[in-house]
Each structure stands twice: as structure tokens, then as C-alpha cells.
Amino acid sequence: MAVLRQQSAMENRHGPLTVVQLPCLQDNYAFLLKDEGSGTVATVDTPDADAIGAALNERGWGLDLILNTHWHPDHTGGNEALKARFGAHIVGPAGEDDRIPGRDRAVVDGDQVAFGGLNAQVLETPGHTKGHIVFHFADQKVGFVGDTLFSLGCGRLFEGTPAQMWTSLGKLRAMPPETVLYCAHEYTAANAKFALSLEPDHAPLKERAAEIERLRAEGQPTVPMTLSQELQTNPFLRADDPALAASVGLRGAAPTDVFADVRRRKDEF
Template identity: 60%
Template sequence: MPIEIRQIPCLSDNYGYLVRDATSGLVASIDTPDPEAINQALESAGWKLTHILNTHHHYDHAGGNLALKEKWSCEIIGPRGEQEKIPGIDRAVGNGDTVALGPTTASVLDTPGHTAGHVIYHFKGDDVAFVGDTIFAMGCGRLFEGTPDQMWASLQKISTMPPETKLYCAHEYTKANAAFALSVDPDNTALQHRAAEVDAMREKNIPTVPTTVGQELATNPFLRPDDGALQATIGLLGASTVDVFAKTRALKDSF
């Protein structure tokens, strides 16, 4: 039986997510950007929170942990590499570990780059991944604590998932990301179509998340450092994928 997912707009541009295993009734909050909004969503759905799955330690991802734990006595699971920074953590996980919600399981993948210990949760059986701030629609996380080599390796873990895999990113950054993507990959027709689609969606306040692995492989410049046209646009034709990725990320930082 597939999982149920509720997407919750939080703060200025975050998304929180509730994941419910229908067989057991267990419910996880993916990160905790806004405990009030999460509690309202739980009440609306008639669900009880049993788990929190943190992707990384930033406040807009773990800041609501303690308030939700006090209310629900839920188990908090978070990245092993950041366990000292995760409020209320009960269980630390890392690459190769699994998290179970009844019969539904998620694989944990280490994806350092945005932060040193960032993890994502891949529900393979449902073709769903909750990716925090590692990847966004047509973007990727800023490298606050990691290196370009680390982030490129992390993105490759996502890019090798089945193309139909839905990627639940943590922010609504897509319109701004599309503008940058067009600046470095201007002749990409798939990107042009996607950018126009995003503009229309945002005019109607429709979320552009989730995206899919296939869609990102076609339109996300951070997954396309091996593309000759992109390399030529940024002046690194024939360079290594890591060097192209690093230059692309640096250009985005100052865009």
C-alpha cells in the first residue's frame, strides 16, 4: 500500500512533509520547519505524529523538533554526522541505514555538501525521496560546510535513482533557480519549456515541488556538468565535471 504524503508550506519558502504508512498508521514529519503548521496539518488529517526524520541541523529544518516531541512523544531520527546539533535526537543514522514506518522502509543516504552531515531518505518502494537542501528543482544547496567534490558525489547518488522518482525538496526556489539555469544553459529546450511552466504555476501560487529525477537530469544545470553546451557557456569546455560543477555553483552564489 503506498504511503500518503501531505505537503505543508512553512515559513517564507520552506516545505514540510508528513508521511503516513497506511498499514500501521505511523506518521513521520520530514524536518520540522514550523511546528504550528505541522500540528495543524496533523489535526486536519486526523493523524498522530510518531517520528521526525531530520535531513540536517539548520534551524528551518530542525527548529521545531522539541516542540513536536513534547506534544507527541515522537522518535527523532537524524544524521549521525550532525547528531550533536539535532535537538532531541533519539537515533542517529547514516549511509546504508534504514528507517521503518511499519512495513514501509526508507534507505538513508549520506549527501554532504550543503552541511557536513546532511542525509536524505529514499522510499524506494514508493519511488519517493525526501532530499532536504541537497537538490532543488533546477538547483542545489549552497555549500555552507562541504566541498564541490562532496556535493557532486551527493548529487550523483540522486541522479542514479530511477527517473520517475519524485524528489521532495525543502524549498520553493524553483522560479529563481530557473532564471539562473537559463543563464548557463540557454539553448536547452527542455529547460525553456520547464521555466515557462514554472512561471505559470507560480502566478497561480501552485507548488513546483515535487520534481522528478528525470526532469532534473534534463533541466538542472547542477546535474549537467558533462554537457558541452553548458561547459562552453561558462568557459570550461572540456573541463572535469567537478570543476564545471564548482564553477556553476560559484556563478549561482553571485547570480
């Protein structure tokens, strides 16, 4: 993923919420969030304290808040260094027990996290890890989905069952379709190959895969994505679509079984 390392940070505005998308490590993204009204700054996950610290310094920003999605080291590895350097308050999932370094506040499903004048709702999405959470800025129609959903993919089931993950993805599917989703890895090109292997003739997917190929050839990120794009093209969100069930030879099967089969195929792809 040498191309990704050369990408520079990208900045998006969602009303009062600015999001700086920062490539880190091999294929991670860190997200710096600023509430333009209050000047409050947060990061979603901390893959690399040095890269995040440098990006904050470049902008003359402090760091008030760290929002962790799950315990994996490529999401929490910079927590303690950034807390020590900037005095950030760390909010992380209660369901990850004591595996979030430096956590100050443990949150559960339905909790609200104030961020300056903005507000994020916490959704528990177990499956990738047992306590994974997503931060949903409903007013800005923006979601930070960590390793639960990827563009054209979903997280591996390290600590959860297919039924749990299908339920978790249902919470994301229930967001307004125009919601902009930020996922934590640039896996889209590989995910597109897998999705096409299941449904080589699915027209929206073919179009999307061509666009992804073009973006990656230019060194552009494929993240963020919209929920509506994913609903049309991501096989892991379409386990209840009869066309997908038929394509994996499971016509009439329960969505959970279709989901489990697609996830197993991806693990073996």
C-alpha cells in the same frame, strides 16, 4: 514569497505512502508522511511546530517519527515541541554531531529506517552541511532530499566542497529516473532564471521555465519534481554534460570543476 503563504497543503499518494506537502515559514515545505497500511505518521523536518501540529490535528493524526535531513533551524526548529506534544521518535544524521535537537537515533549512509510497513534508506549527501542526509523510499520511488537538491538548483555549500557535493548529487542521479523528489524549499522560479542565464537556448529548460512561471502565477507549488526532469534541466546535475561545460566556457574540463564554477556563479547571481 507572499504567494506561497496562501497555498494550502497538497496531498499526493505513492501506493501506500501518502505525502502531505505543507508550506511553512517563508518558502519551506514540511512533509507529513502516512503509511496507509499501519497508520504510522512521520514528518520530514520540522520548520514550524505550530503549523505541523495544526495540520496533524486537522487530520486526526498523531506523530510517530521525525526524520531530519540536516541541522539547520528551519529543518529542526520544531523537533522538541513536536516530540513533547506527540511523543515522536527523532531520527537524524550522525554526521551533524549534537546539532539535531532531541535526536533519539543517529543514522549513517546505508541505514534503513522502518516506517510502519515501509522502509526508507539513508543516503549521506554532504555539501550543504557536513552531515546532510536524504531519505529514499525506494519501493515507492520517492526521495526526500532536504537542501541537497532543489528543482533546477542545489543547496549552497556552507560546510562542504564542490567535489563532495558533486559526489552527493551522484547518489541522487543514480536513483531510477521516475523517482519523485521532494525538496525543502520553493526556490524554483529563481533557479530557473539562473539556469536560463547559463543556457538560454536549452529547449527542455525553456519549456520547464514556462511551466514553472505558469504554476507560480496560479499559486501552485513546483515541488515535487521527477528526477528525469532534473536530469534534463538542472545545471547542477549536468556538470558532466559537454553542452553545459561549453556554455560556461569550460569545454573539456572535469565535471567537478564545471560544478564548482556553476555553483560559484549561482552564489554571485
